[in-house]
Amino acid sequence: MAHSPCEVYPDVPGLSCPLFQLPEQGLSEQQYEAAMNQYRQYIAYHCQYFLGYQANQKLDYAKNLSPFLDVHVNNIGDPFQQGNFMLNSKVLERAVLDYFARLWHAKWPHLEDRKRFTPEEIGESYWGYVVSMGGTEGNLYGLRNARDYLAGKLLLSDIPDDAAGEGEGRTVPVQSRLRQGYYIKADAEHRPLQAEIGASTPDAERIDNPNAYKPIIFYSRDTHYSIDKIKDILLIPTFGEIGNAEYPGQNPLGGPWPDKVPSNEDGTIDLDALYKLVEFFVKRGYPIIVNFNYGTTFKGAYDHVKNAVEKLIPLLKTYGLYERVLEVEWNGRIIQSKRNGFWFHVDGALGASYMPFLEMARDQGRFSGEIPIFDFRLPVHSIAVSGHKEIGAPWPAGVYMTRTKYLLNFLEVGYIGSQDSTLSGSRNGFSSLILWHYYARHSYEKLIQKALFLQNLAQYAFQRLKQLEVELRMNLHVGRSPLALTVRFKRPNAKIIAKYSLSTEYLDGVHYAHIFLMEHATPELIDSLIQELRQPGAFDPDAEPVYHPHEGSGFR
Numbered sequence: 001m002a003h004s005p006c007e008v009y010p011d012v013p014g015l016s017c018p019l020f021q022l023p024e025q026g027l028s029e030q031q032y033e034a035a036m037n038q039y040r041q042y043i044a045y046h047c048q049y050f051l052g053y054q055a056n057q058k059l060d061y062a063k064n065l066s067p068f069l070d071v072h073v074n075n076i077g078d079p080f081q082q083g084n085f086m087l088n089s090k091v092l093e094r095a096v097l098d099y100f101a102r103l104w105h106a107k108w109p110h111l112e113d114r115k116r117f118t119p120e121e122i123g124e125s126y127w128g129y130v131v132s133m134g135g136t137e138g139n140l141y142g143l144r145n146a147r148d149y150l151a152g153k154l155l156l157s158d159i160p161d162d163a164a165g166e167g168e169g170r171t172v173p174v175q176s177r178l179r180q181g182y183y184i185k186a187d188a189e190h191r192p193l194q195a196e197i198g199a200s201t202p203d204a205e206r207i208d209n210p211n212a213y214k215p216i217i218f219y220s221r222d223t224h225y226s227i228d229k230i231k232d233i234l235l236i237p238t239f240g241e242i243g244n245a246e247y248p249g250q251n252p253l254g255g256p257w258p259d260k261v262p263s264n265e266d267g268t269i270d271l272d273a274l275y276k277l278v279e280f281f282v283k284r285g286y287p288i289i290v291n292f293n294y295g296t297t298f299k300g301a302y303d304h305v306k307n308a309v310e311k312l313i314p315l316l317k318t319y320g321l322y323e324r325v326l327e328v329e330w331n332g333r334i335i336q337s338k339r340n341g342f343w344f345h346v347d348g349a350l351g352a353s354y355m356p357f358l359e360m361a362r363d364q365g366r367f368s369g370e371i372p373i374f375d376f377r378l379p380v381h382s383i384a385v386s387g388h389k390e391i392g393a394p395w396p397a398g399v400y401m402t403r404t405k406y407l408l409n410f411l412e413v414g415y416i417g418s419q420d421s422t423l424s425g426s427r428n429g430f431s432s433l434i435l436w437h438y439y440a441r442h443s444y445e446k447l448i449q450k451a452l453f454l455q456n457l458a459q460y461a462f463q464r465l466k467q468l469e470v471e472l473r474m475n476l477h478v479g480r481s482p483l484a485l486t487v488r489f490k491r492p493n494a495k496i497i498a499k500y501s502l503s504t505e506y507l508d509g510v511h512y513a514h515i516f517l518m519e520h521a522t523p524e525l526i527d528s529l530i531q532e533l534r535q536p537g538a539f540d541p542d543a544e545p546v547y548h549p550h551e552g553s554g555f556r
Contacts, residue, residue: 002487013498014042030043050520051529052502052513054297054350054485056392057520065430065437073429078410078421079129080110091128093432099439100399101126103356104375104383108370110404114161123157124404126376129421132428132434134396135349136226141400141423143217143230143289145382146343148408150215150287152326153322155405155465158335209285215343216242216281218227220261220269221293222299225345227291236289239277240317264480267301268442269293271308278312279472282319287341294374296513298505302351306373309344313379316342344380349398350485352385357451358483360444367452369483381406387435390454390485392519397431413419450519461487461526468530474539477510492538500529 006017019035027035047057077083079093094110101108103438106126111117133136217236219227231238243250248430251257253273261277262270269292278288290312292303316322321341328335346352352374359368375383387397410421442450462480465487469476477492491497491504491511502513515521515529532538 051500051515054516056518074427075427078419089429089432092436096435106376109187128401130432131398134398135386138400142345142382146289211285215287217289221263222267222296267296267299294348294483298479300486301481303373346383349386355388358448
């Protein structure tokens with residue numbers, strides 16, 4: 001060992017690095033207790049002042065669920081197939097998924113038995129699973145499905161009903177390939193022309209286009225950085241990358257191609273800019289992926305998904321990308337696959353779990369204001385939400401949901417006795433137990449009250465910071481986007497940042513911090529922060545950011 005770890009690792013105030021090093025012989029009972037006592041004190045202190053991130057610390061799981069910590073519960077494989085690994089929580093997972101399907105206005109329960117239900121019933125029913133990584137995994141799964149769906153990969157719904165002799169329903173082994181690089185031209189009312197596909201299709205009714213199976217992605221400047229990672233992992237080009245490579249100097253917004261869609265000041269996506277950018281590429285036949293945000297990481301903004309959809313759908317119809325017919329090959333047979341030429345994904349990591357209850361409060365006359373619609377009442381393809389934010393969980397968790405008709409085809413894995421239609425394979429079964437416990441103990445009425453409490457708390461924090469701004473006669477850049485649970489303000493000194501675990505960001509030339517008003521926060525905690533911010537030197541730049549200022553980071 002060239003260097004002592006404690007000499008090179010970051011110093012953590014409140015924790016003694018040597019106390020936690022693990023020798024070959026392990027720790028003695030006395031050493032173990034000393035380390036754990038120090039760590040308990042550290043966690044207790046930071047829980048007391050935790051304000052900077054969207055992670056609810058008001059948890060109540062230990063009493064009822066601690067016995068399950070001594071069991072390995074694994075939900076490996078598809079949540080709607082029991083499989084052979086019997087130590088799972090899939091029955092609880094399905095209940096949680098049904099809960100979210102009802103909350104997000106999806107058709108439930110999930111259907112898949114072709115002998116009992118029609119293809120339309122099956123296709124319109126939801127499919128989803130409880131993810132292990134949080135919102136990032138939901139985003140990764142959704143965008144992977146989007147890429148392959150738009151690129152012409154075989155779908156579960158493409159498998160013909162007469163395939164009984166070749167497999168059982170979803171478990172048919174397949175070899176597929178995309179056959180033709182064209183889509184069917186639409187008539188004046190944007191309906192696909194009813195023409196035979198294949199050699200008999202008249203050339204006049206086919207549109208050959210080399211871009212027809214090259215999906216590109218659009219997302220805003222305020223999008224969480226996980227989307228940057230995901231598009232690189234999946235090799236999905238952005239509109240800016242394609243624009244710079246293939247269409248230099250042709251940005252419809254003027255100037256050089258941006259890497260992301262511009263945002264409004266409140267953090268929502270600029271719908272006019274999005275329309276112009278999408279129009280440029282759908283004219284040229286590119287299928288599109290649009291990522292919408294429902295509760296952005298730093299400003300807490302909710303994209304107006306309904307307005308965006310209503311603006312983009314006529315455009316997609318005009319250029320034949322609302323609905324198109326592809327040819328795919330399955331076991332030597334040519335399959336006509338009717339599908340969209342676009343994919344709308346909603347990153348609802350924060351807002352998708354609690355905003356539905358605020359909408360209920362509004363419908364009951366207990367809250368006023370516009371609640372942007374984001375869910376399956378619209379032609380969105382997928383939604384992801386985190387379970388460790390507004391809900392509150394001891395570790396990252398979340399839910400991914402789509403419609404069954406959009407599912408790719410998956411092979412059965414004999415080893416586990418189930419299809420592995422999820423991203424991670426082995427999945428943390430405890431997360432389903434956590435989410436099930438939470439919703440089993442919280443009625444709709446309790447969750448409506450919670451949503452109203454959070455709104456009031458965020459408004460209280462905003463007003464207190466605005467009052468401080470007047471008191472100090474200083475521009476603190478205080479801001480709160482409509483309905484956001486976060487309030488942003490000028491970045492204070494490093495001591496205050498550390499004490500309150502504040503998130504910081506560099507935006508439009510200003511060093512910001514923000515607080516997130518989660519359920520554990522109280523007016524007293526907000527007042528404590530305000531008291532420290534009014535002290536001399538609270539906003540002195542005594543410690544510049546460790547990292548080079550950049551935009552677009554955040555917590556997932």
